[in-house]
Amino acid sequence: MSSNRRPLRAAAAGAIAAALCAAPALAEPAPPYAELLKRAESAAPRLAEGRADVDQADGLARQAALRPNPSVALQVENFAGSGPLKGLGAAETTLSFTQPVETGGKRQARVAAGRAELDAARSRAAQARADFAFDLADAYARAEAAERRLKLATENLGLAQDDLRIARALVAAGKEAELRGLQAETAGAAARAARDQAQAERTTAFARLTALSGSAAPITAIAHGLLDHADRVEGPPAIDPLAAPAYRAAEAAREAAARRVNVERTRAAPDVALSVGVRRVEGDGAAALVAGVSAPLPIFDRNQGAVSAARAALRAADARLDAARLDAQADAASALARADTAQARMTAGRQAERTAEEAYRLTRLGYEAGKTALVEVIAARRALTDARTELLAAQQERLAAEAALARLQGLVPFGDQP
Numbered sequence: 001m002s003s004n005r006r007p008l009r010a011a012a013a014g015a016i017a018a019a020l021c022a023a024p025a026l027a028e029p030a031p032p033y034a035e036l037l038k039r040a041e042s043a044a045p046r047l048a049e050g051r052a053d054v055d056q057a058d059g060l061a062r063q064a065a066l067r068p069n070p071s072v073a074l075q076v077e078n079f080a081g082s083g084p085l086k087g088l089g090a091a092e093t094t095l096s097f098t099q100p101v102e103t104g105g106k107r108q109a110r111v112a113a114g115r116a117e118l119d120a121a122r123s124r125a126a127q128a129r130a131d132f133a134f135d136l137a138d139a140y141a142r143a144e145a146a147e148r149r150l151k152l153a154t155e156n157l158g159l160a161q162d163d164l165r166i167a168r169a170l171v172a173a174g175k176e177a178e179l180r181g182l183q184a185e186t187a188g189a190a191a192r193a194a195r196d197q198a199q200a201e202r203t204t205a206f207a208r209l210t211a212l213s214g215s216a217a218p219i220t221a222i223a224h225g226l227l228d229h230a231d232r233v234e235g236p237p238a239i240d241p242l243a244a245p246a247y248r249a250a251e252a253a254r255e256a257a258a259r260r261v262n263v264e265r266t267r268a269a270p271d272v273a274l275s276v277g278v279r280r281v282e283g284d285g286a287a288a289l290v291a292g293v294s295a296p297l298p299i300f301d302r303n304q305g306a307v308s309a310a311r312a313a314l315r316a317a318d319a320r321l322d323a324a325r326l327d328a329q330a331d332a333a334s335a336l337a338r339a340d341t342a343q344a345r346m347t348a349g350r351q352a353e354r355t356a357e358e359a360y361r362l363t364r365l366g367y368e369a370g371k372t373a374l375v376e377v378i379a380a381r382r383a384l385t386d387a388r389t390e391l392l393a394a395q396q397e398r399l400a401a402e403a404a405l406a407r408l409q410g411l412v413p414f415g416d417q418p
Contacts, residue, residue: 029221043214050125057121061114096277104269113259127245146205160191241328250324257317342398349391
C-alpha cells in the first residue's frame with residue numbers, strides 16, 4: 001500500500017512545485033501611470049459606485065419629468081335589486097376618464113430637483129475619480145520608492161560586506177585590533193536587517209498597488225517610474241480652491257438640497273382631479289355626459305414637517321459647503337508649501353549625495369591605506385546611505401505634492417508622463 005502511495009505523493013509534489021514555479025510568470029511590471037489609471041478606472045469598485053450613482057440620478061431625473069397617469073373607471077348602478085330595479089332594466093352604466101392635475105408648480109420643482117441631484121451625482125463621481133487618481137499615484141510612487149530603497153539597502157549591504165572583508169584581512173595581518181572586526185560585523189548585521197526591512201516594505205507597497213489598480217496579475221516591478229518625473233516638474237501652478245472637485249461636489253449637493261426645499265413646499269398645494277365620462281340609462285335607452293372635479297382639503301396635512309426637514313438639510317448642506325471651502329483653501333496652501341519644501345529638499349539632497357559620495361570614497365581609500373579608522377568608514381557609509389534615502393524621500397514628497405495639486409484642479413496627475 002505504502003509503495004503505491006509514493007508515486008502519487010511524488011506526482012502531487014511535482015504538480016505543486018510546477019505551480020509555484022509558474023506563479024511568477026503570471027506577474028507583470030506596472031505600465032506607465034497614465035495607462036495603469038486608464039485600466040484601473042474600468043475595474044475600480046470606488047469608481048463603479050460613482051457611475052452607478054450617476055445612472056440612478058439620471059433615471060430619477062427622467063422619472064421626475066413625467067406627469068401623473070390618468071385613470072379610467074367603469075361604474076354600474078341600480079341593477080340586481082328589487083321591484084323596478086330588478087335585473088338590468090334600470091341599470092345605469094358610467095364610463096369616466098379622470099386626469100390628476102398638479103398645482104403649485106410641483107412638476108417644475110420636481111424636474112429642477114432631479115436635474116440638481118444628477119449634477120450632484122456627477123460632481124461626486126468627478127471627486128471620486130480625482131481622489132482615486134491621487135491614491136493610485138501615491139501607491140505607484142510608494143512602490144517605486146520602496147523598490148529603490150531596497151536597491152539602496154542592497155548596495156549598502158554589499159559595501160558593508162566589503163568593509164568586513166577588508167577589516168578581517170587587516171585584523172589577520174595584525175594591522176587592526178580584533179575590535180575593528182567586531183565593529184565591521186555589527187555594521188554588516190545592521191545593513192542586512194535594513195535590507196530585510198526594505199524587502200518587506202517593498203512587498204507591502206506592491207501588494208497595495210496591485211489591489212488598488214484591480215490588476216488580475218500581481219504587479220512586481222515598475223517599468224516606467226515617476227520619481228525621475230520629479231526632476232522635470234516646474235513651479236507650482238496657480239490654484240483656485242473653489243474649482244476643487246470636493247468643493248464643486250459640496251456646492252452641487254447644496255443646490256440639490258435647496259431644490260428639495262422647493263419640492264416640499266409645492267407639495268402643500270392640493271392637486272385637482274378632473275373627470276369626464278358617459279352615463280347610459282338602460283331603462284330609458286338614453287345617454288348623457290358626466291363631469292366632475294375633486295380636490296383634497298389641506299386641513300390636517302400641509303406637509304409642514306417635510307418642509308422643516310428639507311430646510312434643516314439645506315442648513316446642513318450650507319455648513320458642509322463652508323467646510324469644503326475652508327478645506328479646499330487649506331489643501332491648496334498646504335500642497336503649494338509641500339511642493340516648495342520638497343523642491344528645496346531635492347536641491348539640498350542632490351548636493352548632500354554628491355558630498356557624501358566623495359567623502360565615502362576618500363574615507364574608503366584612507367582606510368585601505370591604513371590611514372583612516374574603520375569607525376570613520378562606517379560613519380561615511382551611513383552618511384551616504386542617509387543622503388540617498390533623503391533624496392529619495394524628497395522626490396517622493398515632490399510627487400505627492402504635485403498629485404495633490406492635480407487633485408485640487410480635477411486633473412490626472414503626471415499628465416505629461418512619457
